[in-house]
Amino acid sequence: MHLTDQARTVARLAELVSIETPSGHTDGLLRGYALLREWGGPIFGRPPEIVTVQGTPHLRWRPEREPGVLLLGHADTVWPLGTGAGWPFEVDGGRASGPGVFDMKAGLVAAFDALELARDIAHVGLLVTGDEEIGSPTSRALIEEAATGATAVLVLEPSLGGALKTARKGGAFYTLDIAGRAAHAGLEPGRGINAMLELAHQTLALDRLGDAAKGTTVTPTVASAGTTTNTVPAAASLRVDVRAWERAELERVHRRIGELSAVVPGASISVSGEINRLPLERESSRALLTLARRIAGREGLGELTEAGVGGASDGNFTAALGIPTLDGLGPDGDGAHARHEWAELSSLAVRSALVARLLDALADPLALQ
Incomplete structure (x- = not known):
């Protein structure tokens, strides 16, 4: 199992969590995207696009080769400006806490670590939106456009006790x-x-x-x-x-x-x-879950469980288009939208490795057939 350096991963997470990014807050989101650009520019070999819709910015790297695989996540959080002053990023006993650390800034860090671990990302696109927590009013059309024609969508939303989210209301x-x-x-x-x-x-x-x-x-x-x-x-x-x-x-x-x-x-x-x-139905995740379990077994990444959850995500949009979608690929933790929010640091490396190997397998457009 090939893993990234945990010290760097933690430093990245600390820096990203320290940038407050409430839904639709242009200045905060742009500061967060500038950091993601620093991480992703050398990996993709080019800068991302900043797509602004009705005042809300979103970050996108398009794949160089079609059909592609879309990595999907969001930078916005439910936490209002000023929250970080009284609740800064902290690590205690292998757990990181702070506003948005679990939902879903740890997932974004894991995504960039996965991109570095992957053997080839010419077929990979990445979309990070800025309004998921308020229903994606300005990003929905962009998500659907970015996903159209993709062979798969991998969503780095947090897991549920380590389980992948194969169904959502x-x-x-x-x-x-x-x-x-x-x-x-x-x-x-x-x-x-x-x-x-x-x-x-x-x-x-x-x-x-x-x-x-x-x-x-x-x-x-x-x-x-x-x-x-x-x-x-x-x-x-x-x-x-x-x-x-x-x-x-x-x-x-x-x-x-x-x-x-x-x-x-x-x-x-x-x-x-x-x-x-619309609901993300389990059938939309079935083939990707089978592939992920096969990879996890081969790479020693542990048993992958699955769960259905009441909360929706942007993966609901892509599944509704008929595109295979696997959600909950982000790290383990708990407390989304709550003051006890935390992420398990050791799980970031495991999730990054899993996503990287999924990207490698999905370089073959027939991988899910």
Whole structure:
């Protein structure tokens, strides 16, 4: 098993985590991309493209030879600017912690280590986006364009306890805007139309749209209503997160949300939103998982397990195009989106070696047949 130098890997991870990159934050993302350019320029032999869409930059190296393999990841994190001041990068007992270390800056470091270990990368493209954590609104078309014609997509999102992610739920996101009528809550509350009360009815109705047996969740997540304590709320809004293993379930919930009607007399509801990502179904990962397991056995990289997860990724987009997609190739760790986020440093070298050998095997366009 050929491994990269861990000291350099840790130094790279520390430097990348120290650059704060909230979703869509141009300055931070460009600073992060400048670092990735330093790492990748000598490997690819050319600088990357910076593709800016609606103000959000994304980094891309195209393959020199088609059909190619796409390495896919994101540089943005859920952490707001300033988080690093109170929570800097740290290594303790073989674990690295810090904002975005697990999701997914360790995966980016592993990707560049893998590119160095691979024998030939003329067939490899790399795309790093800047808005995955908010649903990829500006990068989706770029992801789909970069993946079109590829023989495989390898996603360096973090693993789940070491398991590759061979299935992901699809997701949809909605906003309900509710209109009522204001009135003085003490003098004449009956003249008002309480938008907050309507919000409560809709919250309960949405909760009933889930189907636990099928793994379909409909979760009201953010709500707002009202202006002052003594005023009947004239407006309210509610945001909703929907997840499902099956496309049919996403479509069912989408249809039912569109059919919601007001309960409070005089109130009205406006619904916006759509299905964001279709599910990543296990069949999309089957051939790549078989190949990865064969490589892991040959190279002494340990047993590869698999898991289905509720969170979506950009791999959902590529799988929906019918392109073989293997997700969760990033390092082991835990705590994505939480203050206890950490990455297991020893797993970076193992994942880099696995991805490198996958790239070698996939240089043959018929490797998955």
